[in-house]
Amino acid sequence: MAQQFSIGEMAKVGNCQVQTIRYYEEIGMLLKPSRTAGNQRVYTQAHRDRLNFIRHSRELGFSLAQIRTILALNDDPSHCCAEVDKIARAHLSEVESKIARLDDMRTELQRMIGACAGGLVSDCRIIEALSDHSLCLSDEHQK
């Protein structure tokens, strides 16, 4: 007999909360599982695989909408891989621009913190820097 899983076991495997699994079911990311006589969800290995896919994709930062699309493409195995590739590349460039923005933030924060002499807030360089954008060395984070 095929292996079965409770929602709690699924949550452990997927490294997420029980509510998250129910949420995925609600929005149609996971198929509705069968139930016990007492109305509790019973999952199969197929559910587990799908949850793994979703969770791993989420860890890599894909949106649920992107994951939904990839899963749909996957369901048509004769389909060309190009679209999956396109989604992954788009996501990569999004990740890269997030990194760039955060790098700018880091630079500016370090500069602000470095300038702080630790006196009264009336002399605080951090507050001064936050007050006035023109004090920024770079304007990268404006974009």
Next chain:
Amino acid sequence: MAQQFSIGEMAKVGNCQVQTIRYYEEIGMLLKPSRTAGNQRVYTQAHRDRLNFIRHSRELGFSLAQIRTILALNDDPSHCCAEVDKIARAHLSEVESKIARLDDMRTELQRMIGACAGGLVSDCRIIEALSDHSLCLSDEHQK
């Protein structure tokens, strides 16, 4: 007579939308301005400065709650700067760990995309990699 600003001018200055300004007022980040006879908001330079502070802090990634705290500290000018410094340092380290996580994502995405030969989805290395966490070179993004 002191300079006055409409909500639209404020939005331009703050590089945000008109609704955002009304939202800041609603949640108490900006003081309620006076109104014209026709019930339209009229802002002063003080409002503008405060909006600048908020928007610049947001661009640097501070949460509204953090900004609220810093503004409160600022309102007590005899207060020591140490707490402001603490918030800024905490935020910096958050930014740094976000960068680290995104760097891991980038590495993994590049690896996946690099492995894709461009055939059918049934042979797709990207989908394979998403399906199975154990295929990851690093497990950094699990944390």
Next chain:
DNA sequence: CTTGAACCTATAGCGACTGTAGGTTGTAGA
């Protein structure tokens, strides 16, 4: 005096969950 942009309020929606309330089921030990 008309047109149209800019303003007003109130409320719902976004993404991806997370938390709460209040009830039911399953299981392990006495």
Next chain:
DNA sequence: TCTACAACCTACAGTCGCTATAGGTTCAAG
């Protein structure tokens, strides 16, 4: 068999920081 108690169930509100929509009013230019 009884009793705890963890794990499950549904339904719905809340998080963050806006953004969008509907339906109405005011302001300034021509």
